[in-house]
Amino acid sequence: MKGLLHSLLILAPIFSFAQSKASIDSMSFHFGFNSHEISFQDQYNSETKTKLSTLKNQSLVLRAYTDSTGSKEYNIKLAEARLEAVKKFLDKTYPNQFTIRTEVAIGEDLSQRSDADKRRVDILVSQKTTAKNRTFELNVPIKLGIQFVYGMDELIKGSNADIQFLIETLKSDKDLQVTLAGHVCCGTDTQNLSGKRAEKVKQILILEGNISSDRITTIGYGNKKPLYPDDSEWQRQANRRVEATFYKKK
Numbered sequence: 001m002k003g004l005l006h007s008l009l010i011l012a013p014i015f016s017f018a019q020s021k022a023s024i025d026s027m028s029f030h031f032g033f034n035s036h037e038i039s040f041q042d043q044y045n046s047e048t049k050t051k052l053s054t055l056k057n058q059s060l061v062l063r064a065y066t067d068s069t070g071s072k073e074y075n076i077k078l079a080e081a082r083l084e085a086v087k088k089f090l091d092k093t094y095p096n097q098f099t100i101r102t103e104v105a106i107g108e109d110l111s112q113r114s115d116a117d118k119r120r121v122d123i124l125v126s127q128k129t130t131a132k133n134r135t136f137e138l139n140v141p142i143k144l145g146i147q148f149v150y151g152m153d154e155l156i157k158g159s160n161a162d163i164q165f166l167i168e169t170l171k172s173d174k175d176l177q178v179t180l181a182g183h184v185c186c187g188t189d190t191q192n193l194s195g196k197r198a199e200k201v202k203q204i205l206i207l208e209g210n211i212s213s214d215r216i217t218t219i220g221y222g223n224k225k226p227l228y229p230d231d232s233e234w235q236r237q238a239n240r241r242v243e244a245t246f247y248k249k250k
Contacts, residue, residue: 027051029086031119034069036081038089048123052094061102061124061137062086067115068108079105086121110224136169141181141243143227146201148240153196155204163201166244167209179217179245185236186223195220201242 027048029038040046064079064086083103090098109118124139136142144166146159170176182198198218205211228235 027123028120029082029089029123030117031082031121033067033119034078035119036078036085038085049093052090052098052123055125056097058097058125059099059101060090061104061140062100062121063104063106063124064121065106065109065118067118069115072107075107076105079107082121086123136246138247139245141245144242144244146242147237148197148200151193153193153200155200163204163208166201166205167211169246170205170209170211170215175248176246177215177217177249179219179247181225181243181245182218182220183225183239183241183243184223185226185239189220189222192220192222194222198242 028044029048030042030044031037032039038045040049062083064082066075066078066082070078083105087100087103090100111118124137144162146162147156148154149156166178170178180198180201182194182196184194184197195218198220202213202216202218205216206213223239226239227241228238
């Protein structure tokens, strides 16, 4: 569970990517089924090794994933093993060349990728930046202090600060896009309340911040991605949330 807890503690996000001949947005090492060994017979891994050799004195973020096979606990352990394999490779092959700033063992990748593409460790080249004294990175979700009336998509008092943060951040860099992800604490979310909450924030950004709608994507995850177990009202409240992920189109 160490990796899982580690992943929950990560705060706020913008990635500025290193340049070679072309922008290196991210790289990945791919793994075989239930394996944490890096094979350079894999074309993706060979390409990643080549990209890494062009970088100097960079800060890296590592995020490890697994496919859907196995229990949650097993997948976390496998993701942690994959992280260790990548770290050892970096230390041995590029001694003192990189600083690993964040490492996250996510476990099962819940995206629509193929299982083969889920067995990976993503490597992102990061450079910290701030907005209003808040540090954030591209492609990493930010948990916002935006809360809603129970069972509704109506915002409660205290949500305005992060609304303004989103508006100011998007206005400060016209190339930024944002995905707003809504979450509920429990139940099956048959009415898509999580999606409606994300959509509510989008409409506020459009109407109050004059942010173009084509820069904002919304998605509702229901209760599929809780931060905490459903053991107390405090934990349930924390799970009722909207997260923002900033990114730039390639």
